[in-house]
Amino acid sequence: MLRRCYIWLICQHPPEFRRRFAAEMLGIYDQMHGRRGWLFFDAARSVLRQHLTQQRPPEPALASADGAPRFQTIAPYSLAWSTMMEGGIITVALLCLLAYAGTHGSRRLPFLIGSYHGPGFLHVTDVSNTASGLDTRVVMPEEKADPIRDAARAYFGSLLLLRALDADGNLVLSSWEILTAPSALRKLDTNRDGQLSAEECGFTASTGLDQRLVAYGRETFMTTNPVLRVLDADHDGTISGTEMLTATPSLRSLDRNVDGKLSASEVLPDPDLVWAVLESAAILEAVDTDGDAGITATERLSPRAARYREIIVAADRDHNGITTRTEVTAELRLRRERQRQQEAAEQVLGNSGPTKQPSF
Amino acid sequence: MVSPNDFLPLSPVSLHVLLALAMNDMHGYAIMQAVRLQSGERYQLGPGTLYDSLGRLLSQGLVKEAEAPDGEADSRRRYYQLAPMGRRVLDAELSRLEEILALAKASRARPRERRA
Numbered sequence: 475m476l477r478r479c480y481i482w483l484i485c486q487h488p489p490e491f492r493r494r495f496a497a498e499m500l501g502i503y504d505q506m507h508g509r510r511g512w513l514f515f516d517a518a519r520s521v522l523r524q525h526l527t528q529q530r531p532p533e534p535a536l537a538s539a540d541g542a543p544r545f546q547t548i549a550p551y552s553l554a555w556s557t558m559m560e561g562g563i564i565t566v567a568l569l570c571l572l573a574y575a576g577t578h579g580s581r582r583l584p585f586l587i588g589s590y591h592g593p594g595f596l597h598v599t600d601v602s603n604t605a606s607g608l609d610t611r612v613v614m615p616e617e618k619a620d621p622i623r624d625a626a627r628a629y630f631g632s633l634l635l636l637r638a639l640d641a642d643g644n645l646v647l648s649s650w651e652i653l654t655a656p657s658a659l660r661k662l663d664t665n666r667d668g669q670l671s672a673e674e675c676g677f678t679a680s681t682g683l684d685q686r687l688v689a690y691g692r693e694t695f696m697t698t699n700p701v702l703r704v705l706d707a708d709h710d711g712t713i714s715g716t717e718m719l720t721a722t723p724s725l726r727s728l729d730r731n732v733d734g735k736l737s738a739s740e741v742l743p744d745p746d747l748v749w750a751v752l753e754s755a756a757i758l759e760a761v762d763t764d765g766d767a768g769i770t771a772t773e774r775l776s777p778r779a780a781r782y783r784e785i786i787v788a789a790d791r792d793h794n795g796i797t798t799r800t801e802v803t804a805e806l807r808l809r810r811e812r813q814r815q816q817e818a819a820e821q822v823l824g825n826s827g828p829t830k831q832p833s834f
Numbered sequence: 835m836v837s838p839n840d841f842l843p844l845s846p847v848s849l850h851v852l853l854a855l856a857m858n859d860m861h862g863y864a865i866m867q868a869v870r871l872q873s874g875e876r877y878q879l880g881p882g883t884l885y886d887s888l889g890r891l892l893s894q895g896l897v898k899e900a901e902a903p904d905g906e907a908d909s910r911r912r913y914y915q916l917a918p919m920g921r922r923v924l925d926a927e928l929s930r931l932e933e934i935l936a937l938a939k940a941s942r943a944r945p946r947e948r949r950a
Binding site for chain 1: 863883888889908910911
């Protein structure tokens with residue numbers, strides 16, 4: 475193997491030198507045992523010296539037929555071997571320097587391919603870098619479980635209006651997206667009537683459903699989704715042209731932490747509100763027999779209302795004898811809030827009080 | 835007409851090679867060994883350096899190829915001998931070195947003048 479390398483080095487000499495001395499150099503190499511490194515260094519130095527000091531003969535002169543003076547060029551037009559060798563040596567040295575800096579430097583060079591190891595990128599392990607085979611192992615970073623993000627992804631995906639507002643799809647309404655909200659909303663106006671209906675915002679209802687239920691679903695859709703609720707400032711169930719124009723300040727009213735953007739937690743509907751709305755719908759469906767969206771005193775007394783009577787009576791805050799759906803929803807939310815406070819208080823007392831001994 | 839002085843001063847490698855060939859006709863490996871002995875094993879030529887220098891001496895006409903002696907087994911070996919011009923150049927170089935040496939000795943023997 476070493477002998478082949480030495481032969482290769484000899485072959486790098488200029489042809490004339492090679493023809494004359496190659497066999498002798500190889501003979502000396504075979505005769506000398508040991509000091510191989512010195513022999514290789516000497517041969518490499520000889521290659522360099524031969525190419526750098528080699529003088530090219532001048533181009534042959536052009537013959538003149540009419541007796542005019544003949545000219546010849548001294549400098550060759552083609553690239554000299556020495557020049558190419560110098561360029562090659564400088565290139566190899568620079569590449570070696572870059573490779574060394576890229577692998578041994580304390581900071582990875584950002585412009586080198588594969589040197590960036592920032593978060594969010596696939597990380598190729600060092601084991602796979604050094605492996606000789608082609609079975610490169612790519613380790614996917616473990617995605618942390620984020621229930622809010624999962625819910626936000628599903629929510630943004632299901633709500634047409636949010637998809638239109640979140641132009642870059644990062645589940646956050648940036649300040650720029652909030653600023654450009656009016657134009658994004660106008661694109662949703664498919665029937666060009668200058669306002670957005672619940673359907674244009676993403677509400678869908680199965681065909682054949684009772685119109686009363688559809689209307690209630692539409693109202694629920696516009697009130698339970700925070701973004702729609704603030705955009706529909708007059709709560710008439712549609713986003714008018716004026717409301718579209720004032721979309722930016724309306725959306726900013728949801729920015730609880732005043733960071734200039736709306737994160738998922740600020741956009742997601744309040745689970746307690748959703749629960750209360752659905753629960754009140756179920757109560758009215760059971761009790762409101764005449765379908766006027768209010769529970770009258772007569773309906774309160776019906777056997778179907780027995781189960782909810784206490785809630786219905788308590789919900790009638792204005793004591794007018796009619797409990798509306800809104801009042802039921804508010805009452806249910808209030809009760810859920812009280813329940814949470816009570817649970818929190820019990821938890822605090824349980825932690826600070828004396829430890830209960832288990833009874834046998 | 836080329837004068838021996840035109841080749842002076844000789845490089846250390848050329849001087850050693852010419853000195854080695856002045857003793858006898860030699861092949862490359864023998865020249866390397868001779869140079870090593872001449873310098874008290876302080877200077878060793880490699881094949882690349884040797885043939886680089888030999889090529890130049892051959893083209894200058896200071897060295898020429900010689901017939902291989904009878905019984906030489908290795909057909910790859912070529913023998914070299916000092917050309918007449920090479921011998922004259924070597925003599926001129928040695929004379930030059932002797933003059934330098936004499937000058938150096940004379941300057942060393944002279945006592946230094948002390949500054950007032």
